[in-house]
Every structure is written in C-alpha cells, then in structure tokens.
Amino acid sequence: MTAIQTNHMAFHAGAFRLHDISLSIPSECMTAIVGPNGSGKSTLLKLMSQLLLPDQGEIYIRGKQAKTYPAIALAKIVSMLTQSKHSLPDMTVRELVSYGRSPYKRLFDRMTADDERIVDWAMEVTGTKRHEQRMFHTLSGGEQQKARIAMALAQKTSIILLDEPTTFLDIAHQLDVMEMLQKINREYRITIVMVLHDLQQAARYCHYMIAVKNGKIMTTGKPKDIINPAFLKEVYQIEAKVTFADEYPMIIPVKTLESI
Numbered sequence: 001m002t003a004i005q006t007n008h009m010a011f012h013a014g015a016f017r018l019h020d021i022s023l024s025i026p027s028e029c030m031t032a033i034v035g036p037n038g039s040g041k042s043t044l045l046k047l048m049s050q051l052l053l054p055d056q057g058e059i060y061i062r063g064k065q066a067k068t069y070p071a072i073a074l075a076k077i078v079s080m081l082t083q084s085k086h087s088l089p090d091m092t093v094r095e096l097v098s099y100g101r102s103p104y105k106r107l108f109d110r111m112t113a114d115d116e117r118i119v120d121w122a123m124e125v126t127g128t129k130r131h132e133q134r135m136f137h138t139l140s141g142g143e144q145q146k147a148r149i150a151m152a153l154a155q156k157t158s159i160i161l162l163d164e165p166t167t168f169l170d171i172a173h174q175l176d177v178m179e180m181l182q183k184i185n186r187e188y189r190i191t192i193v194m195v196l197h198d199l200q201q202a203a204r205y206c207h208y209m210i211a212v213k214n215g216k217i218m219t220t221g222k223p224k225d226i227i228n229p230a231f232l233k234e235v236y237q238i239e240a241k242v243t244f245a246d247e248y249p250m251i252i253p254v255k256t257l258e259s260i
C-alpha cells in the first residue's frame with residue numbers, strides 16, 4: 001500500500017526546478033530521501049506535506065488527492081518536522097508536545113483528559129517525560145530533537161515527515177534518534193519519511209530510499225540494492241569503495257571527481 005504518491009509533479013522556486021517527480025512512498029515503512037546539498041530534498045518533503053503546492057502534477061495521500069483534504073483533516077494524517085535550525089517559541093516541553101494536539105482543537109478549547117493522555121504517551125515513547133517542565137531551550141540538541149518528535153507523535157498521524165532529524169547530533173545521539181524512529185515505525189506502524197545525509201544510516205534503518213539530484217529523481221529502491229560505486233559517482237560525483245558488513249553497505253570515500 002502507498003502512503004504518498006506523486007504523479008509527474010513539477011515545482012519551481014526562483015531558478016530551482018523539480019522536474020517530473022513520480023514516486024510512491026510505501027506505507028508503514030521508513031523511507032530516506034537522499035542527495036547532494038541543494039538537490040531539492042527539503043522542497044520535496046514540503047510538497048508532500050502541502051507546505052508548498054506543485055505547479056503541475058498530483059500528490060495523493062492515502063489514495064486521495066492531497067489538495068482535496070481540508071488543512072485540519074490533512075494535519076490529522078501527516079505531521080512534518082522541519083529542520084531543527086528553525087527556532088521554536090520558548091515554552092516547556094509539555095507545552096510544546098501539547099501543540100501536537102492543535103488539529104483536534106478549536107481556538108481556546110482546553111486540553112481534555114484524552115489530550116493529556118496522548119501527550120503523556122508521546123513523551124513516554126520518546127523518553128522526554130522527565131523533562132516535561134523544563135524550558136525547551138534548556139535541553140541539549142538530542143533532547144530537543146526528541147521533544148520535537150514527541151510533538152509530531154502527539155499529532156497522532158499515520159505519516160511523519162522529518163527534515164534531517166539527526167543533523168547537529170553526535171554519533172551516539174544520531175543512533176538514539178534513529179532507533180527511536182525505528183521503534184515508532186515498528187510498534188505503531190507509522191510511515192516515516194526523512195531527509196538524510198548519512199547514506200549508511202539510510203541503509204541501516206530505512207526500507208526504501210529515494211535519491212534526488214538537480215531536482216530530478218535519480219533512483220529509488222532498497223538502500224542496499226542502490227548504494228554502490230556507480231551510484232556514488234553519478235549522484236555525488238565521488239569515487240568511493242563500498243563493502244558490506246552484516247548485509248549493510250559501508251562507504252569508503254576515495255576522492256571527489258569534480259569541484260563543487
């Protein structure tokens with residue numbers, strides 16, 4: 001089953017163009033969008049969440065044209081975490097996670113016992129409950145990322161889109177966040193789509209990968225079937241060796257093939 005599908009989608013912003021994007025995001029899987037800086041990964045994620053609207057083509061979410069969903073209805077199906085460099089208003093962790101309940105409330109509605117229960121659940125799943133009364137800005141980068149993921153979880157959507165969820169984190173915290181996303185995917189069968197720069201993480205945790213370059217889809221498939229020296233040359237213009245450890249590809253960069 002397909003969570004998100006795009007048919008011949010095109011988009012432009014300034015001089016940048018996404019061309020003829022046709023892809024299917026499998027339901028209940030972890031999907032990585034990879035590609036060089038400026039290739040259009042974040043733009044693609046924003047189009048999937050309807051933060052941006054395509055110039056041409058269609059986007060289907062759970063089989064229905066995305067543009068036909070009222071915004072509130074869509075917010076109950078798809079949550080989106082933009083890059084963590086975008087600052088959030090200062091508030092406690094609990095207040096932040098409670099924002100995830102917004103699509104279910106009208107202006108000035110109070111949180112119900114059910115809302116509070118969902119907020120508790122989201123913080124427990126992400127290990128952020130112990131920080132619930134802390135101000136968000138006092139958390140470390142890894143703790144902030146988990147609190148943001150808790151907010152997305154509290155939105156109770158079947159699809160979560162994340163833009164570079166592990167950027168700015170050390171390797172241990174990167175793994176911690178990836179393991180948490182894997183647990184969320186496995187236990188709650190939530191479709192996860194994320195922009196990732198680390199191809200090895202994509203291979204280790206994601207069932208499906210979409211590689212983008214210059215606003216075009218270069219290839220799609222299982223990461224371990226895609227990642228090879230020819231792929232790294234074509235998409236990233238690098239010479240690299242690829243070995244396998246426990247069925248996962250390991251990339252050994254040799255040199256860049258052209259200046260970027």
Ligand SMILES: Nc1ncnc2c1ncn2[C@@H]1O[C@H](COP(=O)(O)OP(=O)(O)OP(=O)(O)O)[C@@H](O)[C@H]1O
Nearest residue numbers: 013014015016035036037038039040041042043044
């Ligand atoms: N509003 C805009 N106006 C003009 N150009 C834009 C706009 N938004 C994005 N772009 C350009 O579109 C291109 C793709 O941007 P996008 O953020 O999607 O790339 P990306 O692959 O996510 O990059 P990175 O890996 O560096 O985050 C970039 O060249 C960017 O400068």
